[in-house]
Amino acid sequence: MHANHSAHNYQALIDQWRTISQKNSLIFNKLTVYDQFPVFEISNQLVQRNEPALYISSGIHGDEVAACWGLLDWAKQSHDILTSIPIILFPCLNPWGFVHNSRTDKRGQDLNRIWGMDKHPFTEKIFLRLEKISILLSLNLHEDFDANGIYLYDPYIGNNQDSWADNILNAGKKSLPLDRRETIEGRAVHNGVIRPRIDNPPEDGIPEALYLLEKHGSRNFTIETPSEESLRTRISAQKLMIEEAVRLAF
Numbered sequence: 001m002h003a004n005h006s007a008h009n010y011q012a013l014i015d016q017w018r019t020i021s022q023k024n025s026l027i028f029n030k031l032t033v034y035d036q037f038p039v040f041e042i043s044n045q046l047v048q049r050n051e052p053a054l055y056i057s058s059g060i061h062g063d064e065v066a067a068c069w070g071l072l073d074w075a076k077q078s079h080d081i082l083t084s085i086p087i088i089l090f091p092c093l094n095p096w097g098f099v100h101n102s103r104t105d106k107r108g109q110d111l112n113r114i115w116g117m118d119k120h121p122f123t124e125k126i127f128l129r130l131e132k133i134s135i136l137l138s139l140n141l142h143e144d145f146d147a148n149g150i151y152l153y154d155p156y157i158g159n160n161q162d163s164w165a166d167n168i169l170n171a172g173k174k175s176l177p178l179d180r181r182e183t184i185e186g187r188a189v190h191n192g193v194i195r196p197r198i199d200n201p202p203e204d205g206i207p208e209a210l211y212l213l214e215k216h217g218s219r220n221f222t223i224e225t226p227s228e229e230s231l232r233t234r235i236s237a238q239k240l241m242i243e244e245a246v247r248l249a250f
């Protein structure tokens, strides 16, 4: 972690992304402004050619900060990936929440439940941006206050009875153990893996992961680290799990 600033310093996070973007000739773009904060998107030239891309987002829940710093740490050490495969990254989707340590936006809206709405000022810019992009792998990085270890969602799409989920968790286990709960949010967990069916979405709205699956058909993992553990180990677990997922897919 970075000793000279707090975990909720959005400016510091974005400054480092700007530096990484310059070093790797990435396209650093202000996608929109939401709740008075700029929301940034980072891509490369390869993604413009419509080759199947790597999509990673973090910080849609602003209080899950290790997701954002873990993605940054992964990017710092991933020059080869950032310059050789098509990427589109959202380093912090809810900056107002990041700064205010809030899961929701300024009005109390959970931004991970509005992806089924036709028109919402937050998602409409993202939908437009993704229109011409094909996605091979999408990762949504999260944290969980109730978790006692790492776990992930690997939505059941009929053809994912492989070992990817286990491999990703095994990588993360170098930093943090698996969550030991047998059910999470009412869903069964097996060795840290939840396989929700896509026809059984959360009752309170459509999450980003489901949108990505339905509109882009990409393989998707939602990765979770336990918010009560030390920031350093959570950042490390996030980074290790991203690294392994990318290795498997590309």
Ligand SMILES: [Zn+2]
Pocket: 061, 064, 141, 142, 143
């Ligand atoms: Zn979350």
